[in-house]
Amino acid sequence: MAATSIRPPGPETPDWLQKLQYAFQFTRYLDRVGAYGDVVRAPLIGNNPNTFLVGSPAGIKQLLSGDGGRIGSPPNSHLRPIVGDTSLFVLEGERHRRERRLLMPSFHSERIKDYGHIIRDLTLCALADRKFGIPFPIREVMQNISLDVILKVVFGVVGGNRFDLLKSYILRLAETMRSPLFAACLFFPILQKPYGTWAYFKSLQQKIDELLYAQIRDRRQVKADAAPGTDILSLLIAARDENGDAMTDGELRDELMTLLLAGNETTANTAAWAMYGIYSNPEVHKRLRAELLELGETPDPAVIAQLPYLNAVCNESLRLYPVAVLTTPRMVKAPVVIQDYAFEPGAILYGSIYLTHRRPDLYPDPLAFKPERFLERSYTPFEFLPFGGGERRCIGEALALFELKLIVAGLVVNSALQLADQRPEIPRRSGVIVTPGRGVPMVLQHD
Ligand code: HEM
Numbered sequence: 001m002a003a004t005s006i007r008p009p010g011p012e013t014p015d016w017l018q019k020l021q022y023a024f025q026f027t028r029y030l031d032r033v034g035a036y037g038d039v040v041r042a043p044l045i046g047n048n049p050n051t052f053l054v055g056s057p058a059g060i061k062q063l064l065s066g067d068g069g070r071i072g073s074p075p076n077s078h079l080r081p082i083v084g085d086t087s088l089f090v091l092e093g094e095r096h097r098r099e100r101r102l103l104m105p106s107f108h109s110e111r112i113k114d115y116g117h118i119i120r121d122l123t124l125c126a127l128a129d130r131k132f133g134i135p136f137p138i139r140e141v142m143q144n145i146s147l148d149v150i151l152k153v154v155f156g157v158v159g160g161n162r163f164d165l166l167k168s169y170i171l172r173l174a175e176t177m178r179s180p181l182f183a184a185c186l187f188f189p190i191l192q193k194p195y196g197t198w199a200y201f202k203s204l205q206q207k208i209d210e211l212l213y214a215q216i217r218d219r220r221q222v223k224a225d226a227a228p229g230t231d232i233l234s235l236l237i238a239a240r241d242e243n244g245d246a247m248t249d250g251e252l253r254d255e256l257m258t259l260l261l262a263g264n265e266t267t268a269n270t271a272a273w274a275m276y277g278i279y280s281n282p283e284v285h286k287r288l289r290a291e292l293l294e295l296g297e298t299p300d301p302a303v304i305a306q307l308p309y310l311n312a313v314c315n316e317s318l319r320l321y322p323v324a325v326l327t328t329p330r331m332v333k334a335p336v337v338i339q340d341y342a343f344e345p346g347a348i349l350y351g352s353i354y355l356t357h358r359r360p361d362l363y364p365d366p367l368a369f370k371p372e373r374f375l376e377r378s379y380t381p382f383e384f385l386p387f388g389g390g391e392r393r394c395i396g397e398a399l400a401l402f403e404l405k406l407i408v409a410g411l412v413v414n415s416a417l418q419l420a421d422q423r424p425e426i427p428r429r430s431g432v433i434v435t436p437g438r439g440v441p442m443v444l445q446h447d
Contacts, residue, residue, distance in 0.1 A: 006341065007041060007341070008036075008037065008039045008040050008041050008052055008341045009036040009037055009040060009041065010033055010036055010040045010041030010042055011032065011033060011036070011042075015043040015049060018042065018043055018044060019043065019044060019045070022042075022044035022045070023429070026325070026427075026429050026434075027354075027427050029044070030053075030325065030352070030354050030355060033053060034053075034055055034352070034355040034358070038054070038055055038056035038058075038059055038339055039052060039053070039054050039055075039056070039059055039338055039339050039341050040052065040053050040055075042350075045329075046348065048346070048347075048348050050343075050344070050346065050347040050348065051347070051348045051349075051350070052343070052347060052348070052349050052350070053326070053349075053350050053351075053352040053355065054338065054339075054349055054350070054351055054352060055351075055352040055355030055356050055359070056339065056356070056359075057356065057362070057380060057382040057383045058339065058382075059338050059339050060351045060356060060382040060385065060389070061380075061382040062336075062338055063327075063330055063338070063349055063351050063390075064327070064330075064351060064381075064382070064385075064388070064389035064390035064393075065390055066330075066390060066391065067336055069333065069334070070332065070333055070334040070335070070336040071330050071331070071332055071333065071336060071349065072092070072330065072331050072333045073092065073096075073328065073329075073330050073331070073390070073391050073392045074092060074329060074330075074331045075089065075090045075091060075092045075096075076089045076090060076328060076329075077090055078186050078187060079186075079261070081186065081192070082177075082186075082205075082257060082261060083254055083257045083258045083261060084250070084253065084254035084257065085254070086099070086250060086251045086254045086255075087254040087255060087257065087258040088100065088103065088255065088258050088395070089258055089261075089262075096391070097391070098241055098242075099251075099255075100391075100395065101241065101242075102236065102239045102240075102241055102247060103236065103239075103255060103395055104395055105235070105239065106232045106235040106236060106239070107232070107395050107396055107397075107398055107399055108398065109398035109402070111235075112398045112399050112402050113301070113302050113305075113402070114230055115149075115153045115399075115402070116300070116301025116302060116305075116402070116406060117301065118149065118152055118153060119145075119149055119153075119301065119402070119403050119406045119407065120301055120406055120410060122145050122148050122149065122152075123145060123406060123407050123410030123411065123414075124410060124414065126141050126144065126145050126407075126410075126411070127141065127411075127415055127444060130444055131444070132443075132444050132445065132446055133443060133444070133445075134443065134444075135420035135421075135441045135442065135443045136441065136442065136443075137272075137438065137439025137440060137441055137442075138272050138275050138276075138417075138439070138440045138441075138442045139268065139269065139272035139435065139436060139439035139440055140439065142267075142268040142269070142271040142272045142275075142407065143264075143265070143268040145268070145271075145403075145407055146263075146264050146265075146267045146268035146271070146403070147167060147170060147171070147264055147268075148167075149267075149403055150259065150260055150263055150264050151163060151166060151167060152231070153231060153232060153399070154231065154232045154233065154256070154259050154260075154263070155212070155215060155231065155232075155233055155256060156215065156219060156229050156231030156232070156233045156234055157215055162211055162214065162215065165207075165211060166208065166211050166212075169204050169207050169208050169211070170208065170260065170264075172204055173201070173204045173205070173208065174264070174265070176197065176200060176201050176204065177201070177431065178430055178431060179197060181196075181197045182197050182198075182201060183431065185197060185198045185201075208257075209253060212253050212256055212257075213249060213253060215233065216233065216237070216249050216252050216253065217249075219231075219233050219234050219237055220237055222234070232259070233252065233256065236252060236255065237252065259396065262394070262396060263396045263399070263400065265323075265430070265431075265433050265435075266323050266324065266396075266400065266433060267396075267400045267403055267404065269323045269430075269433055269434070269435045269436070270317065270318060270321075270323050270400065270404055271403075271404055271407050271408065272435070272436055272439065272440050273317050273320075273321035273323070273425075273436055273440075274313065274314060274317040274404060274408050275408070275411065275417075275440055275442065276321075276419075276425050276436055276440045277313070277316065277317045277320065277321070277369045278313060278317075278408070278412065279417065279418060279419045279442070280369070280419060280422075281369050284313060284369065284371060285412070287309055288309055288310060288313055288408075288412055289412050289413065291307055291308075291309045291310060292304070292307070292310070292409050292412060292413045293413065295307075301402075301406055304405060304406060304409045305401075305402055305405050305406070307405075307409075308375060309371065309375070310405055310408065310409060311374070311405070312371035312372065312373075312374035312375050313371045313408070314401065314404050314405055314408065315371070315374045315384065316369055316370060316371040316373065316374060317369075318384075318386035319357045319363065319384060319386070320357065320358075320366075320367070320369055321427070321434070321436075322353045322354060322357055322386045322434070323386075323433050323434050323435070324353060324386070324388070324432065324433070324434075325352070325353055325354035325434055326350040326351065326352060326353060326354070327350055327351035327353065327385070327388040327389070327392070328388065328392050329348050329349070329350055330348070330349045330350070330351075331346065331347070331348055331349070332344065332345050332346060332347040332348075332349065333345055351385065351388065351389075353385055353386060353388070356382075356383065356385065357384070357385075357386075362379070362383050387400075415444060416444060416445040416446065416447045417442050417443070417444060417445070418442065418443060418445060419440070419441070419442055419443075420441035420442055420443045421441065423438070425437055425438055425440060426438075
């Protein structure tokens with residue numbers, strides 16, 4: 001069909017109201033705009049009136065592949081105050097590609113296997129402080145495990161004073177960053193003043209930086225006189241680009257902050273949603289537990305990660321409850337046509353992970369939690385895309401999936417957990433992440 005210049009449909013409500021609706025009732029808003037079609041105008045973030053969502057596999061494929069250079073992936077510049085000038089998030093073009101080439105080998109699935117015992121041990125003691133019969137939000141447990149994994153596996157901080165200090169500062173930083181005031185400061189730099197929320201954020205950041213630079217120094221030292229460590233920081237220190245150049249201390253610091261920001265809350269909330277999906281569907285729990293028990297007493301983490309039903313359960317959870325509802329933004333660089341709509345340079349396009357994952361033509365009965373669908377057919381990377389795709393595809397996917405599987409398996413097999421009540425979880429936005437609104441209250445039973 002010939003391309004038209006008609007603008008994609010979308011709600012007629014004023015843009016400012018749509019932004020508010022997305023901010024406060026984002027699932028209802030996305031469901032509403034999704035009903036207008038596969039490509040819709042949705043001015044939900046930022047001030048560009050030409051902002052669109054793409055929610056069909058064909059459109060997503062074109063978007064994420066860059067369509068022969070006509071669509072680019074602009075930097076996420078508003079994150080610069082948190083992650084620095086040399087973070088993967090804020091780089092673009094060749095510098096972004098160079099940085100990805102340096103980082104990606106450390107996150108390869110074969111390498112990640114080495115961290116199985118750390119994740120398994122953290123999961124085994126995750127409920128040690130919880131009392132039988134007293135409800136607690138499982139999200140808190142997941143946040144604790146996920147942060148410990150980042151500190152140990154990514155930063156290589158194994159314990160001691162530095163571990164405790166970093167953890168307490170990062171928890172305070174995360175709390176600060178969740179506040180609406182902080183989000184306002186991030187999007188309106190004029191509010192970044194040397195007092196109040198922003199000043200508190202900067203003081204925490206300075207303390208964290210001091211500890212990170214000390215860790216980088218120590219890791220470089222180890223590398224000089226002994227075998228390099230196996231943590232991701234040590235691998236990044238050893239990495240070289242095509243010219244044989246290594247990353248500087250500043251680049252390493254920026255990437256450690258990037259990995260923390262990108263990998264911590266995403267993994268924790270995905271794990272909390274998975275527990276909700278499993279424990280609110282007794283048949284799923286029964287079948288999963290049976291599959292896990294067949295492996296015997298202390299199975300190899302790498303073997304656990306290969307289990308087909310566990311894999312299907314994790315995928316179904318990522319489908320129905322994607323913690324990132326949109327990809328990062330893409331920008332039109334040269335005129336392009338997507339599904340009969342013509343876009344001019346400057347237009348902002350988001351891949352809608354949420355809408356694609358709820359398409360009844362791909363996922364019949366889309367609101368039901370049915371892991372079996374991932375056993376019955378396979379999905380293309382443009383039909384199932386919890387980690388985005390293309391040149392900004394998540395680099396932590398293998399680590400996140402491995403972690404998710406080991407945590408879920410460890411808790412389902414070793415703990416007599418159940419949901420504390422039958423009230424449904426309502427998705428809530430926390431920054432750019434979607435969390436279960438009540439944190440999934442669970443309770444430990446005597447076996
Ligand atoms: C279940 C957990 C996770 C989910 C659902 C998730 C999802 C995503 C998504 C949707 C994107 C944007 C992709 C795009 O725009 O095409 C992204 C980017 C990214 N993720 Fe993840 N992520 C998770 C865990 C992690 C972990 C554990 C790490 C590292 C420790 C990580 C590191 C990154 C980085 C560095 C980027 C930016 C890539 C770039 O701009 O080039 N993520 N992630």
